[in-house]
Amino acid sequence: MKYVEFDQTRPMDLVLIGRVAIDFNPVDYFHPLSECTTFKKYVGGSPANIAVGITRHGKKAGFIGKVSDDQFGEYVVDFFNKEGIDTSHITKCTNGEKLGLTFTEILSREESSILMYRNCIADLQLSVDDIDEEYIKNTKAILVSGTALAQSPSREAVLKAVMLAKKNDTKIIFDIDYREYNWKNSDEISIYYSLVAREADIIMGSREEFDLTEKLIKPGRTDKESAQAWNTENAKIVVIKHGKKGSTAYTNDGNDYSIKPFPVEALKGFGGGDGYASGFLYGIFEGWDMIECLEFGSAEAAMMVRSHSCSEELPNPQEVKDFIRETKDKYGEMIARV
Numbered sequence: 001m002k003y004v005e006f007d008q009t010r011p012m013d014l015v016l017i018g019r020v021a022i023d024f025n026p027v028d029y030f031h032p033l034s035e036c037t038t039f040k041k042y043v044g045g046s047p048a049n050i051a052v053g054i055t056r057h058g059k060k061a062g063f064i065g066k067v068s069d070d071q072f073g074e075y076v077v078d079f080f081n082k083e084g085i086d087t088s089h090i091t092k093c094t095n096g097e098k099l100g101l102t103f104t105e106i107l108s109r110e111e112s113s114i115l116m117y118r119n120c121i122a123d124l125q126l127s128v129d130d131i132d133e134e135y136i137k138n139t140k141a142i143l144v145s146g147t148a149l150a151q152s153p154s155r156e157a158v159l160k161a162v163m164l165a166k167k168n169d170t171k172i173i174f175d176i177d178y179r180e181y182n183w184k185n186s187d188e189i190s191i192y193y194s195l196v197a198r199e200a201d202i203i204m205g206s207r208e209e210f211d212l213t214e215k216l217i218k219p220g221r222t223d224k225e226s227a228q229a230w231n232t233e234n235a236k237i238v239v240i241k242h243g244k245k246g247s248t249a250y251t252n253d254g255n256d257y258s259i260k261p262f263p264v265e266a267l268k269g270f271g272g273g274d275g276y277a278s279g280f281l282y283g284i285f286e287g288w289d290m291i292e293c294l295e296f297g298s299a300e301a302a303m304m305v306r307s308h309s310c311s312e313e314l315p316n317p318q319e320v321k322d323f324i325r326e327t328k329d330k331y332g333e334m335i336a337r338v
């Protein structure tokens, strides 16, 4: 079933806008960060991870972003090129801005956190001059990652991309993606998140992220109230995630579909959202029924919380299907179905 009508004549499937950064995940995990001595370096940044994930599902992805003019900037662009992600619209900063670094702490399977170094950050230097209308006209959809709205000039660049997408009937996917760093106050979060949410065809976020978005509109909404409000705007699909409690998709025909997480021995608490988005959006592009999209995204999310990285171990479709089959063989056919 098609919930969003994509223009199938367009050569690109998804252009993602936002940060590409670097994750440093401890090899000697299950210790406080202060005691860790060895880290493994991965490409990171939520939209970058989703670009990798959707590409591994065979979709054609491009990226609009800003990187540092140094070895780390080259590393991430080289990684994208090897993955087959179009990097023609990734540009280097010229004033010494640096790529974001994320040091993760994995205290236990149940307790982890991310420590982001984002001063003088490259990705928020994205400007309106970096937004090319032809690039946006030639993709079925753009994905906006909310952190790109945290500061100017990236803020205006994202809003220009959203306006050009509306002008050219390019669909808009809004991954709310809240990271406290770089935001000045909660009013600005609500102002800019809601500006994009009002235009989006698909909105994905956790309950907390919807609360941040709705602070200046109507705080304290239930999931159903949030979904009904955004479905009344432009959203054909509203996905609200609740971590280990699962997630629900609300469609603009008034239906809703819930899925539970797949049982897995998690290594860390982060990475699930990017795997989820990769698998879910793959299903949407394929025209699957909603529950199939949710199951695929939920399965890929589980695969990522048990992985050490949030990018390098993103699976291909067969690996996700194998994981789903193995889990159902072990726990029963309806394991994730609510």
Ligand SMILES: Nc1ncnc2c1ncn2[C@@H]1O[C@H](COP(=O)(O)OP(=O)(O)O)[C@@H](O)[C@H]1O
Binding pocket: 206, 241, 242, 243, 244, 246, 247, 260, 261, 262, 263, 264, 266, 269, 270, 271, 272, 273, 274, 276, 297, 298, 301, 302, 305
């Ligand atoms: N421990 C876990 N086991 C299995 N799946 C998980 C686990 N934690 C998260 N997930 C899956 O990842 C999805 C996204 O996780 P969540 O924490 O809600 O978003 P984000 O990672 O973006 O903050 C969840 O909806 C769930 O399907």
Ligand SMILES: O=C(O)C[C@@H](O)[C@H](O)C(=O)COP(=O)(O)O
Binding pocket: 019, 021, 023, 043, 044, 045, 046, 047, 049, 102, 114, 269, 270, 271, 272, 273, 274, 275, 310
């Ligand atoms: O988003 C970042 O900048 C850090 C990510 O690279 C990191 O892997 C992470 O936090 C993943 O986010 P999630 O999938 O939303 O948990």
